[in-house]
Amino acid sequence: DAGVIQSPRHEVTEMGQEVTLRCKPISGHNSLFWYRQTMMRGLELLIYFNNNVPIDDSGMPEDRFSAKMPNASFSTLKIQPSEPRDSAVYFCASSSGGSTEAFFGQGTRLTVV
Amino acid sequence: SQELEQSPQSLIVQEGKNLTINCTSSKTLYGLYWYKQKYGEGLIFLMMLQKGGEEKSHEKITAKLDEKKQQSSLHITASQPSHAGIYLCGADVGSGYALNFGKGTSLLVTP
Numbered sequence: 110d111a112g113v114i115q116s117p118r119h120e121v122t123e124m125g126q127e128v129t130l131r132c133k134p135i136s137g138h139n140s141l142f143w144y145r146q147t148m149m150r151g152l153e154l155l156i157y158f159n160n161n162v163p164i165d166d167s168g169m170p171e172d173r174f175s176a177k178m179p180n181a182s183f184s185t186l187k188i189q190p191s192e193p194r195d196s197a198v199y200f201c202a203s204s205s206g207g208s209t210e211a212f213f214g215q216g217t218r219l220t221v222v
Numbered sequence: 223s224q225e226l227e228q229s230p231q232s233l234i235v236q237e238g239k240n241l242t243i244n245c246t247s248s249k250t251l252y253g254l255y256w257y258k259q260k261y262g263e264g265l266i267f268l269m270m271l272q273k274g275g276e277e278k279s280h281e282k283i284t285a286k287l288d289e290k291k292q293q294s295s296l297h298i299t300a301s302q303p304s305h306a307g308i309y310l311c312g313a314d315v316g317s318g319y320a321l322n323f324g325k326g327t328s329l330l331v332t333p
Contacts, residue, residue, distance in 0.1 A: 113264075140319060151325035152265075152310060165317070200264060204319065210255070211319070213264035 113214035115201050121220045127189040130217045133182055134203030142211060143176055143186050144200040152200070158184065159206065191221045226313050228324035235301050236332055243296040243327045245311035253314030254294045256285050259326070260307045268296075268309075301331045 114133040122128050134141050143155040157165040161178045169176070173192070178184040188195055198218050202211040227246045235241050245254065253272050257265040269278045271287035271294060278285055282299045298305055308326040 142319070144323075152312075152323040154321055157319065165321075202265075206319075210267040210270060212267070213257075215264045 113201055113203050113212050115199075115214035115217050117217060118215060119218045119220075121222065122191055124192055124221055125190045126221075127187065128191045128195075128219060128221075130186040130199050130201075130219070132184045132186070132201030132214060134184070134201070135212055136182065138203035138205050138212075139181070140204045140206045140211070141178060141184050142200075142202040142204075143184070144202065144213075146198045146200060146216070147196075155186070155199075188219075191219075193221045196220050226311055226322055226324035228309075228311060228327050230327060231325070232328040232330075234330045234332060237302060238300055241298050241301055241329070243309050243329075245294045245296070245324055247292050247313055249292070251287065251291045251294070251313050254285075254287050254291075255312040255314070256294070256296055257310045257312065257323075258307050259310060265310065298329075301329075303331045303333065305329060306331045 113135055116131045139160050141158040144152050145155055146152045153168055155168045156163055156176045158178045161181055174188055176186045196219055198216045200213050200216045202213045204211040229244045233241060255270050256268040258268055259265045269285045271285060274289045274291045276287050284297045287294045306329055308328050310323050310326045312323040
């Protein structure tokens with residue numbers, strides 16, 4: 110398996126623009142996580158899906174952030190409109206559920222100017 | 223929300239030396255995950271600990287969860303340059319998945 114695949118790897122956008130980050134989890138995994146990593150706050154859980162259903166979105170910072178998982182092999186994280194403080198590395202991770210290890214993608218480095 | 227404190231924040235050790243990284247929680251940990259992150263890359267799973275007093279080893283890395291399940295330590299024996307990176311602990315507070323992570327410990331191993 111190719112692991113968790115995220116795209117794009119790098120994104121530079123202007124403030125106010127819409128940004129969409131994409132994730133393909135490992136086939137067969139039923140849990141998917143979106144995390145955000147910054148120097149100041151470390152790694153924060155944004156949202157957790159189980160069987161394509163959002164279970165915990167308490168980490169989503171604002172209404173500007175939204176996440177979807179239309180099927181078991183694809184998820185998106187959208188920021189609209191983007192702001193400079195959204196600049197961070199966004200990670201997607203998947204697991205087979207329960208207390209098992211989560212596999213992380215390589216991340217998307219987002220820069221909002 | 224669950225908060226995990228890692229210490230030290232950064233560490234520079236000479237190759238061949240031993241080192242320990244700590245992860246402390248103010249609440250009971252139902253599962254504790256250790257990951258390693260190379261600069262600019264994703265996280266690589268190292269070990270998961272669930273039971274108080276549990277200890278696991280992989281190559282030269284050993285992790286332990288204390289009896290009270292509120293602290294974990296990661297010990298590296300005879301460090302090598304390949305051990306360099308950021309080590310993060312993540313905590314399960316009963317949901318069955320890693321919810322929060324510590325801010326990480328940056329390790330540099332010098333020749």
